[in-house]
Amino acid sequence: MKQSRLVKRKLEKTKKKPVIRIGKNFAKLKRHLIIFASLFVGLCLIFGFVVNSHRRRIILAIPLSDGGVSVNVFNNRSNSITSFKIPSETLVSASRNLGFWKIKSIWRLGIDEKLYGKLLSETLAKSFYFPVDSWASYEANGFLSGGFGASLSSLFSSYKTNLSFWDKINIFLMSNTSRRDFSDLKETSLLEEAVLPDGDRGFRISNSNIQSEIVSAFADPVLSSKSATVSIFNQGQLANDKIVGVGMLLEMMGAKVIGSFSKGSSDFNCQVEARDKEAAFEFQRILGCSIQIAPDLGDGEFKLYLGRQFVL
Incomplete structure (x- = not known):
């Protein structure tokens, strides 16, 4: 027997509507966000440690x-x-x-x-x-x-x-x-x-x-601790005021210039000779110099060669 339309409407009214549990879903989303944030901070700490290990x-x-x-x-x-x-x-x-x-x-x-x-x-x-x-x-x-x-x-x-x-x-x-x-x-x-x-x-x-206090803020801790000394070799026929400027920059970095010398003319940017690579890293970052390891140099002793391509 077919149900009347009135009975059908009554049955439809008695059906339960789905309950949207907003509070439960929000709590779940919040947990996921906390987990994601924790993982992100953890990765930042790990990579921060790696970066800090070689960049002072x-x-x-x-x-x-x-x-x-x-x-x-x-x-x-x-x-x-x-x-x-x-x-x-x-x-x-x-x-x-x-x-x-x-x-x-x-x-x-x-x-x-x-x-x-x-x-x-x-x-x-x-x-x-x-x-x-x-x-x-x-x-x-x-x-x-x-x-x-x-x-x-x-x-x-x-x-x-x-x-x-x-x-x-x-x-x-x-x-x-x-x-x-x-x-x-x-x-x-x-x-x-x-x-x-x-x-x-x-x-x-x-x-x-x-x-x-300005000088101390910019001085590199490694160069300062080594009482670094630098000899500058002008191989690019650079003007004297540019050599003086480089010397002032090196002193701001925490090194002491002990002499500058003119030595021919070569077409390159700059090169620094040092006993170990870590100590010479600042010259590479600031001046763009290539690094040449020179075991015969003393600890904290550097030789800086400037060529015609050097700009400042």
Whole structure:
């Protein structure tokens, strides 16, 4: 016998509707997120340890939103981050003989010259003698904001930089665990207020007034501990002021220049001779030099050869 339509409707009303257990599903999702986060942090710690084992520090330059530049020393040995702010209206001598510019223009100039942040790091080495080895565009400032979310964004975001992913992990870990120090260079004797060539008021560099705390922040712990000495051999017929600048840069790195010598003319960038590779690693990172092992040299003794291709 066929059921009447009224009976069918009653039966449909009595059927139980499926229960959506939102609370249970959310708790399950939360557990998965916690597991994922724990695995991620664990991997970061492992890779951070691997990176720290051969890279003592990272010196990173980042342009700021106000046109200034932030130079940051991430020191693995002391577990500290030391940051220096350079005002946007600071006059600097750009590397590669590109003339004098306000530092706020160097990042754009680097883009125009297809050098990107490399021009900024070279200019900081030439003008301030800061041994900068890494650079990144504005998006990397999240590492320095002090917030976990911002530093996580800088870790995974895509932007112009010469940092490897493992460098970013290293910086990410330090940005959330390390002691921080900050210095605005306009408040130090390194910069002097002046009227610039365009008539605007700004700052000029007074390298004769470099303060000891600035030098100590940039000094490499291995070079300093070895009381490193460097002999410079000019094999590129480089101008004397460039050789003097390299000497100042080496002293900022923690080495002492004991002499410079002219020796022919050769078409190469630079080469450093040292007793062991680890000690010479800083020369490779900062100056781009090849490394030649020289067992006859003393511990902490270096020979630096500069060729015609050397730029600063």
